Amino acid sequence: MGTGTPATETTMTSTRPTTRNTWQRAAVRDLLENSAEFRTAQQIHDLLKEHGAKIGLATVYRALQAMSEAGEVDVLRTVDGEATYRHCSSGHHHHLVCRSCGYSVEIAARPVEEWANEVAAANGFTDVGHEVEMFGLCAECSKR
Amino acid sequence: MGTGTPATETTMTSTRPTTRNTWQRAAVRDLLENSAEFRTAQQIHDLLKEHGAKIGLATVYRALQAMSEAGEVDVLRTVDGEATYRHCSSGHHHHLVCRSCGYSVEIAARPVEEWANEVAAANGFTDVGHEVEMFGLCAECSKR
DNA sequence: AGCTGCATGAGAATCATTATCATTATGTGG
DNA sequence: CCACATAATGATAATGATTCTCATGCAGCT
Numbered sequence: 001m002g003t004g005t006p007a008t009e010t011t012m013t014s015t016r017p018t019t020r021n022t023w024q025r026a027a028v029r030d031l032l033e034n035s036a037e038f039r040t041a042q043q044i045h046d047l048l049k050e051h052g053a054k055i056g057l058a059t060v061y062r063a064l065q066a067m068s069e070a071g072e073v074d075v076l077r078t079v080d081g082e083a084t085y086r087h088c089s090s091g092h093h094h095h096l097v098c099r100s101c102g103y104s105v106e107i108a109a110r111p112v113e114e115w116a117n118e119v120a121a122a123n124g125f126t127d128v129g130h131e132v133e134m135f136g137l138c139a140e141c142s143k144r
Numbered sequence: 145m146g147t148g149t150p151a152t153e154t155t156m157t158s159t160r161p162t163t164r165n166t167w168q169r170a171a172v173r174d175l176l177e178n179s180a181e182f183r184t185a186q187q188i189h190d191l192l193k194e195h196g197a198k199i200g201l202a203t204v205y206r207a208l209q210a211m212s213e214a215g216e217v218d219v220l221r222t223v224d225g226e227a228t229y230r231h232c233s234s235g236h237h238h239h240l241v242c243r244s245c246g247y248s249v250e251i252a253a254r255p256v257e258e259w260a261n262e263v264a265a266a267n268g269f270t271d272v273g274h275e276v277e278m279f280g281l282c283a284e285c286s287k288r
Numbered sequence: 289a290g291c292t293g294c295a296t297g298a299g300a301a302t303c304a305t306t307a308t309c310a311t312t313a314t315g316t317g318g
Numbered sequence: 319c320c321a322c323a324t325a326a327t328g329a330t331a332a333t334g335a336t337t338c339t340c341a342t343g344c345a346g347c348t
Contacts, residue, residue, distance in 0.1 A: 020314050020325055042304080056328040061305065081225045081335085082304070096267055105267055115255050116278055123240055123249055124283030132276045134260055139268030164294060164345050186335080200297040205336065225304085226335070291348085301338065312327070318320085 019066065024055050028063040029072070029087075037102035038076050038084035076133060094131075098138035107134075163210060168199050172207040173216070173231075181246035182220050182228035220277060238275075242282035251278075 027048055032039075039047070045060045064085050067073045074088040074095070086095075089106060092113075097104040112132055120128035171192055176183075183191070189204045208229050211217045218232040218239065230239075233250060236257075241248040256276055264272035 018325070022314075022326060024327070040304090054328095058306080058329080059327055062326080065306095077221045077225060081221060081227065083225065096263060096269055096272075098269070107263055107267075109259070109263075111259050112256055112276075115253070119240060119251055119253075120278060120280055123251075124286070125240060125242070125278075125280040126286040128240075128278055128280030130276065130278040132256075132274065134264060134269075134272055134274040136264055136269040136272030142268070142270040162294070166295065166345075168296075184335090198297095202298080202337080203296055206295080209336095289348100292346095294343105294345085296343070297341100299339090302336080304335090305333085307332070308330085310328100312325105314323105314325080316322085318322100 024053075024059050025063045025066070027051075027053050027055065028060060029067065032067075032073060032085065032087040035087070036104060038074075038086045038097065038104060039102075040078075040082050040084050044085070094133060096134045096136065098141055099135045100137055100141040103138050103140075168197075168203050169207045169210070171195075171197050171199060172204060173211065176211075176217060176229065176231040179231070180248060182218075182230045182241065182248060184222075184226050184228050188229070238277060240278045240280065242285055243279045244281055244285040247282050247284075 028044060031044060031047060031051075041061050041064055042057070044064070045055070045057045048055050048060070064073065068075050068085065071090060072087070073085045076084045076086070076095070076097070078084060086104060093106045094109050094112075095104050096107050109132060112130075116128065116130045120126070172188060175188060175191060175195075185205050185208055186201065188208070189199070189201045192199050192204070208217065212219050212229065215234060216231070217229045220228045220230070220239070220241070222228060230248060237250045238253050238256075239248050240251050253276060256274075260272065260274045264270070
């Protein structure tokens with residue numbers, strides 16, 4: 001089909017996001033924005049279906065992938081390598097995650113940023129980035 | 145020899161390693177001790193076979209699993225979730241890894257440890273641990 | 289040397305994630 | 319408001335890493 005590419009190829013902004021707003025992506029985004037916990041793609045899929053949404057698993061993966069690339073969500077790996085996602089504020093930050101209930105808090109780490117740069121420089125490394133995640137028991141879970 | 149433990153009395157709740165010294169595990173250990181880079185289980189398997197060792201992939205996985213549990217190796221996840229292993233000094237530490245050549249350096253992070261504890265306490269978390277990994281370009285790779 | 293049971297190896301089985309591809313529907317221009 | 323180009327969706331197959339199965343082998347101990 002669509003044989004000849006229409007010469008109507010005007011000077012349209014090529015850098016257009018080319019990303020469409022579907023209710024599926026909105027659903028994933030909404031769900032994440034209402035949770036302070038990291039969830040796996042499959043958990044998100046299940047939750048959405050419980051909510052009555054008829055959405056495909058592959059779509060959830062694609063939405064999450066897009067959102068993470070856009071910096072809208074944070075991705076963390078569980079000990080066994082599963083990816084978990086959480087809505088996040090824009091900008092650089094880290095997390096303090098409860099390993100019991102999954103509750104998490106975003107934390108700024110100004111001191112760490114500086115320390116990281118120093119260490120990197122001291123070792124001759126350049127273009128350095130870092131990952132810092134903390135795991136423990138939140139106040140609630142600590143009581144039990 | 146006999147630690148005076150009754151031969152027949154298998155009641156000893158001993159936390160004996162019950163781990164046998166096979167040449168396969170030694171091979172994996174040797175290979176890791178001679179590399180300052182993180183490698184995936186399959187890479188290790190390939191390298192061993194190149195060296196003429198006739199070892200099974202499952203065995204490599206088991207050896208790495210045992211070694212990581214014993215704290216003899218560090219485990220890191222690549223961006224796409226693959227586990228990579230590297231020989232490490234005992235004790236708590238972190239890494240500065242070159243994302244180009246894979247070269248890595250162990251780094252102590254006393255300042256970070258303290259900071260981590262403070263943040264954890266400030267948020268009511270207990271039993272806190274943390275992960276800190278830094279990625280960048282080593283001096284060599286920076287030149288290019 | 290003889291035993292016992294953990295370790296090994298080859299391949300099947302899992303499981304999360306990605307790719308395929310026909311179909312649907314979004315954003316746009318007419 | 320309608321038509322169109324095409325990104326997005328969804329059901330499913332495919333991929334790939336890691337784990338499990340189980341018959342056989344070897345390490346450690348007597």
